Amino acid sequence: MLTKDFYSTIDAELDTLITKYKDDTLIQKHKNAINNQKSYALLIWFLDFYGRISNYSNFITDGDNDSSCDIVFDSLNNQGNRVFYVVQSKWNNANNSEKETNKDEILKALNDFETILRGEKKSVNEKLKSKLEELDVHLKANGEVKFIFLSLSQYKGGADENIEAFRRNDVKTKFEVIDINRIRVDYIDRKYKKIDPINPLDTYQDPEESPINIEIVQKGGSVKIEKPFEAYMFLLRPKSIWELFRTYGFALFYKNVRNPLLQSQFNTDIERTALENPSYFWYYNNGITAITFLLPEIGKKAEKVSLTGLQIINGAQTVYSIYRAYESASPTKRIQMDSEALVTLRLLKSGGKDFDLNVTRYTNSQNPVQDRDFCANDEIQVDLQNESYQTSIWYEKRRDEFRETPVGVKKVPNFVFANVYLAYHLQDPVSVLKNHTQRFGTHKDLNFISHKDHKDGLYEKVFNKNTSFEDMLCAFYIFNTIESTTQFSYEDTFKTNLYHLLALFKVAFTKYLTAKYGDKINVNRQIVKIYELGEKEIILKTFKFLNQFVEKQIEVANNEEKTTERMIKFLFTLSHYQKIYDTLEDTEIYVKDIDDIVLKDDDNMIEGNKDTEMAREQ
Incomplete structure (x- = not known):
């Protein structure tokens, strides 16, 4: 926008x-x-x-x-x-x-x-x-x-x-x-x-820094877990949850993989149960899981708990729905809710960033949660999304977070941006294909997993202080131009050499633009300008030029088996890709080499479908 x-x-x-x-x-x-x-x-x-x-x-x-x-x-x-x-x-x-x-x-x-x-x-x-x-x-x-x-x-x-x-x-x-x-x-x-923004006309305390007092239900005391990590489980009344949200608001959920929705059938159902059938609430609801930095000893007869630092990592919808229900309830209805409704709270002591992330991951595993969802609250993900709001391509940092979009705006998942950026800007298409191939067995997206958690994790490589939305947008525009002219879906593009051509595109198009306009031109901004003006033909011509170039480097005359073998090495072995990259770097490209390319309606500018499919099966 x-x-x-x-x-x-x-x-x-x-x-x-x-x-x-x-x-x-x-x-x-x-x-x-x-x-x-x-x-x-x-x-x-x-x-x-x-x-x-x-x-x-x-x-x-x-x-x-x-x-x-x-x-x-x-x-x-x-x-x-x-x-x-x-x-x-x-x-x-x-x-x-x-x-x-x-x-x-x-x-x-x-x-x-x-x-x-x-x-x-x-x-x-x-x-x-x-x-x-x-x-x-x-x-x-x-x-x-x-x-x-x-x-x-x-x-x-x-x-x-x-x-x-x-x-x-x-x-x-x-x-x-x-x-x-x-x-x-x-x-x-x-x-x-459909989530509430932070209100500048109110003041919220930071739940991670503030001392927090929670009134708990005395029903025979809490359940304590001592090994291998300290944890408690006890019951809360709706009033306690209402007071928590009234004081800390959405800051309670900074480490949650989901934000509460302002409007959803799921939330409506929770609210209805809390208001109309409060005695059924505990039976119908899974409760809340929270992490605290300092976990005190809680006695058998305790009616209040004092905590330092709190984050709710599962149950955001429950908290927000109870808050809304209690906020709208009459004084008499509130008394009924507090006398009949019970909510389970699992309270864990923080075990450090890795432990907290894993608890968040596993407590949300009953619902479909992707690796990227666990990074959605990272500062860089927020910054990239905010930058994207100044364009007609919105950066989706969490699955399904946009319940709708305005006319003319396209939402694009950040895993798409990560792949095209890795291939084009970071010049590493091999990692893109290896990551996708591995996901068939592990279902892990290494673009959103730290190298600290997995030896092949790519998160810090893709997302760091040098990552800009403009560079990601440029890579996406090139990718989208060629993908939209083919019969392939997004997943099908992994069966082609598209990501390798995307990487080589940066080399070839930089040479082309330099030959045409001189070496002071900003290549990425020029690509964005070309795309947004609808002048995409030159991008397609460059792709066709590159496809023909790669075919010449790989093809072994009258030997299909050898050609396929070389294609597989080109796709999955960095040294073989690097050879073709170096050859392109050493090739002088003139303006007419690309301008004179002829495009036809039946052109297939990204080849290698069969070869890549064979590679995936091996």
């Missing part, structure tokens, strides 16, 4: 709000100034999207001569503490949405916020004056305040030093920039993944 396309989506929602609240005094006032109307509508959208606040009129303090301070309001956070929020909004038109946020705008906002903190903001309307007086009393009582700069442009860190200085000035003062890229990520989470 390009920035301009996402901007259009948000802009359409602002238009809907302007129509919906057409009788609002300020919308009426600015009916001849659409920019002012849009700025006001953005505030309404922000409160509704993040805070689920529909009675916006009580929160927006915008008025004559004080447009620089748009929202001031207070609310109780999920720990029950009062927090003030001060939001300054900067609406931008479509052209500016793709530009970097002006540093001076943020500095001006910081200066305005400092004026508020000093209690020196003057010339404001009565509504804002009243809220600022409340804020001043709150600050004198050692209360917390969070300032937010909201912008429909792209913040790229230009004012980070100034922001950090502002934060250091007072530990009770927070500051956050929410730009169009952050809004896009959160919007995609809610609309297309």
Whole structure:
């Protein structure tokens, strides 16, 4: 989803709000100034999207001569503490949405916020004056305040030093920039993944760092497991789970391979059981598995447990569904739920990253979970996905995480990106085919397994600080161009020499572009440009050139058996592939060598199907 396309989506929602609240005094006032109307509508959208606040009129303090301070309001956070929020909004038109946020705008906002903190903001309307007086009393009582700069442009860190200085000035003062890229990520989470984004209008504690108290059910005490690792199993009431999620939110699931879905039949069924048949809940539900860093001794008569650090690694849907059910229940229904419903908690002491990952892996094995799912929360996977949101190709880091996609957007699994990147950018097609062949026996995808866990693990090779989405996208575009012109499915492409041609493509096409435009051209960006302009013929011509080139290197005249043997070595032996690679490197390629290639409708530009199939069977 390009920035301009996402901007259009948000802009359409602002238009809907302007129509919906057409009788609002300020919308009426600015009916001849659409920019002012849009700025006001953005505030309404922000409160509704993040805070689920529909009675916006009580929160927006915008008025004559004080447009620089748009929202001031207070609310109780999920720990029950009062927090003030001060939001300054900067609406931008479509052209500016793709530009970097002006540093001076943020500095001006910081200066305005400092004026508020000093209690020196003057010339404001009565509504804002009243809220600022409340804020001043709150600050004198050692209360917390969070300032937010909201912008429909792209913040790229230009004012980070100034922001950090502002934060250091007072530990009770927070500051956050929410730009169009952050809004896009959160919007995609809610609309297309059906999960709730982190709400900037709330404060969640970190469950991995915070001391946590859980009330447990006294039914003859807990069950303790001592060997080979310490663990307990005991029962919880719905209230305990509700309090956990209310305090820590989705941070409880950072190490889970799945996020809770906002809407699913499975969650609906759990909620219904909790509300309508609470006494059946324990019988119908598998419970929750969690890991804690420090596991205390728990006595037979204990009714409370104090933990340090907690992560729920299985049962995210259960936790979220119980939270929703309890949140919506009446006081009487809550009493019934707590008296009848029981939930099993298996609590394990963390045994280090490897142990924790294996527990996560095996406790989720009753449902189909792929190797890549266990890496989905890694920082690099999140970064690659966020980068992909600026294109029409979305990086799927977890299976089935996108419940739907907008028109014109294609979701591509990260295992596809990993294979094409490994072949094209890292020039290692042999590992791609070996990995695929091995999976027939082990079902392990080595692209998502560390070399620490498997001698042939490729995860660190594929995903590291040098991995960029642009390079992955380039490799995918080349792959997709040739795959879409054949009769092969994605799995069928492993029966061909496509990944080897993909690797050689980088060599040949770099030579071609250098001959045509000089050696300063950025090859990957040129490929992306060619693909997105629909000028894919030159990619197909290069593939045909390479296929003919490889055939000449491998073919033994009048000896099909020898040719097949050489093809197998080319596909699965790095040294034999390297020989052909070196030969191509030493070959001078002229522009006409590729430009003069003739494409025909019946061209089969990726050969070796039969030979590769034979290799797989051996």
